[in-house]
Amino acid sequence: MLFIDFSSAFNTIHPSQLIRKLTDLGISSLICKWLLDFLTNRPQHVRLDNRCSSTITMNTGVPQGCVMSPFLYSLFTHDCRPADGSNTIIKFADDTTVIGLISDNDETAYREEVDRLAEWCNRNNLLLNTEKTKELIVDYRRNADPHPPIHIKGTAVESVSSFKFLGVHISEDLIWTTNCSKLVKKAHQRLFFLRTLRKNHLSSDILVNFYCCTIECILTNCITVWYGNCSASDWKVLQKVVKTAQRIAGAPLPAIKDIYRKRCLKRAGKIIKDPSHPSHGLFTLLPSGRRYRSLRTKTTRYRNSFFPTAVRLLNSAS
Numbered sequence: 001m002l003f004i005d006f007s008s009a010f011n012t013i014h015p016s017q018l019i020r021k022l023t024d025l026g027i028s029s030l031i032c033k034w035l036l037d038f039l040t041n042r043p044q045h046v047r048l049d050n051r052c053s054s055t056i057t058m059n060t061g062v063p064q065g066c067v068m069s070p071f072l073y074s075l076f077t078h079d080c081r082p083a084d085g086s087n088t089i090i091k092f093a094d095d096t097t098v099i100g101l102i103s104d105n106d107e108t109a110y111r112e113e114v115d116r117l118a119e120w121c122n123r124n125n126l127l128l129n130t131e132k133t134k135e136l137i138v139d140y141r142r143n144a145d146p147h148p149p150i151h152i153k154g155t156a157v158e159s160v161s162s163f164k165f166l167g168v169h170i171s172e173d174l175i176w177t178t179n180c181s182k183l184v185k186k187a188h189q190r191l192f193f194l195r196t197l198r199k200n201h202l203s204s205d206i207l208v209n210f211y212c213c214t215i216e217c218i219l220t221n222c223i224t225v226w227y228g229n230c231s232a233s234d235w236k237v238l239q240k241v242v243k244t245a246q247r248i249a250g251a252p253l254p255a256i257k258d259i260y261r262k263r264c265l266k267r268a269g270k271i272i273k274d275p276s277h278p279s280h281g282l283f284t285l286l287p288s289g290r291r292y293r294s295l296r297t298k299t300t301r302y303r304n305s306f307f308p309t310a311v312r313l314l315n316s317a318s
Contacts, residue, residue: 001170002098002114002150003163005132009094010069011061012125015039018062018076025075035072070094080120084109089117092166111150118152130155136163138172168222174301176226180234183219187241190215194248207249215245220259224267227260228304261313268310282307283314291315 006012018039019032039062046053062069070093080096082089086109088099098117100110121128130152137147137159149156162171162178169179194215197207219238230238238256246253271277284293292311297303 001136001138001163002100002157003134003136003165004096004098004117005129005134006094006096006121007127007129008061009126010064010073012127013061013073013076014125015059017124018072021076021079025078076124080117082113083116084113086110087113089113095166097165105145107147114150114152128152130157133157134160134163136160136170136172138174166222168225174229176230177234179226180230180238183221184237184241187215187218190218191241191244191248194245198248198250204249204251208251208253211245211249211253215241216253216259219256220263223256223260224263224306227256228306228309229301264306264310264313265317267306268314279307283311290318 015036019036022032022035023029040059042058042063043055044058045055062072073093074091077091077096080089080091082098086101086103090097090099096117098110098113100107100113102110118128133152135150135157139147147159149159151157160172162169164170164182169176169182171178194207194210197210219241227235235257242253242256268283271279272283274280282295285291286293292314294315295308295311297308302308
């Protein structure tokens with residue numbers, strides 16, 4: 001997995017290039033003209049207290065903090081696609097990740113994909129930050145050969161054992177202890193504020209609301225991805241935070257495991273209702289029309305992952 005970092009991605013977009021891509025996508029010419037007018041000749045200055053810098057006119061990039069900017073960036077990068085079927089490019093706003101499936105020690109397709117991505121960035125005026133770009137290698141072989149570093153523009157990319165991707169810490173062994181430790185540490189910092197509110201004699205309802213908004217949301221971030229494959233000790237550490245918050249709030253709080261099950265069912269329900277979802281076909285009803293076909297799993301890791309777990313939960317609820 002190659003986690004790409006861009007230098008000021010939003011600020012380097014050329015409006016004229018964006019408009020050409022929007023036109024190719026069939027966007028109305030009126031909307032394109034409106035966007036071009038919005039993105040060009042933008043006056044900009046910096047204000048600090050009562051002082052303002054001189055005003056300059058911007059003709060590149062999309063405004064930082066604008067609601068529309070991430071969407072425009074996604075449209076701008078829509079043509080950045082993998083050329084080989086063994087590779088996947090995942091994009092979320094300006095977070096881009098290249099995932100390559102290496103078979104028989106042949107990394108050719110993966111390395112060529114990275115080269116093509118670098119060329120695409122050059123053509124589209126996006127600056128790759130090689131120093132902040134990281135590679136994470138997941139290899140379960142006992143006698144794995146060392147992987148030579150990948151190079152971008154002649155610079156070797158650093159290989160790491162763990163990386164924070166969209167708020168989740170992914171480790172090279174796909175064990176979630178690091179992720180759980182980071183979440184628990186952050187949650188403990190918020191418990192201090194919960195105790196402070198309790199000392200000021202706020203009601204249990206307010207304390208519970210504060211917990212849900214500031215602590216529970218941390219502990220359950222992307223929970224359907226990682227919770228199923230956590231170790232028993234990780235589960236205990238997570239639940240210990242909930243028990244501590246429960247004592248402070250003086251009211252019952254939902255267990256992490258119960259939240260995980262509800263989130264799995266909710267997410268599975270959305271996938272089942274969306275025929276266009278890439279994983280829609282994994283939820284197949286049996287001839288009885290009441291239960292879903294179980295997924296065959298060869299490893300414990302896959303068995304405890306989201307899709308097999310969701311199928312089991314759906315069948316147990318039917």
